[in-house]
Amino acid sequence: LLALGIGLLIGLILFSIAIYIFSSLAYSAIARKAKYPSPGIAWIPGIGPLIITSKIAKMHWWPILLLVGFWIPYLNFALIMVLAIFSIIWLWKTYEAIGKPGWWAIMNIIQPVGLIMLGIAAWSKQ
Numbered sequence: 001l002l003a004l005g006i007g008l009l010i011g012l013i014l015f016s017i018a019i020y021i022f023s024s025l026a027y028s029a030i031a032r033k034a035k036y037p038s039p040g041i042a043w044i045p046g047i048g049p050l051i052i053t054s055k056i057a058k059m060h061w062w063p064i065l066l067l068v069g070f071w072i073p074y075l076n077f078a079l080i081m082v083l084a085i086f087s088i089i090w091l092w093k094t095y096e097a098i099g100k101p102g103w104w105a106i107m108n109i110i111q112p113v114g115l116i117m118l119g120i121a122a123w124s125k126q
Helices: 002-033 039-043 048-056 062-071 076-097 102-109 111-123
Strands: none
Touching (some): 002 039, 002 111, 048 076, 102 111
16 A cells, blocks of 8 residues: 555656646747747746746736735735736736737636647647
C-alpha cells in the first residue's frame, strides 16, 4: 500500500511538471506573438503567466492586489478570488491581442479544455 502511494505521488509530481512545462512554453509563445519584450517571464512558477497576461492586457496594477491580499488575514481569500476573476479578464484580452476569440478564456475554467485552447492560441498560424 505504501509503494502504491509513493507511485501515485511520483506520477502526480511528473504530471505537474509536464503541465508546468507545457503552459510555460505556451505562454512564452503567446508573449512572442503579442510582441511582449521578455517572454521568458512565463517560466516563473505561479505568477509568470499572470505577469504576461496582465502586461499584454495593459492592466498593470495587479501586484498591489497580490501584496495586499497575501498579507492581510481574512481579506486574502476575497482578494485571491478577485485575482482569479481578473486573470480570466487578462487572458480574454490576451487572446484578443493575438487574434483569437476572447471567450476562449472562459474555457480555462474547465482545465483540460483550457490547456488545449492555450496550445491552439500559442502555436496556431493566425
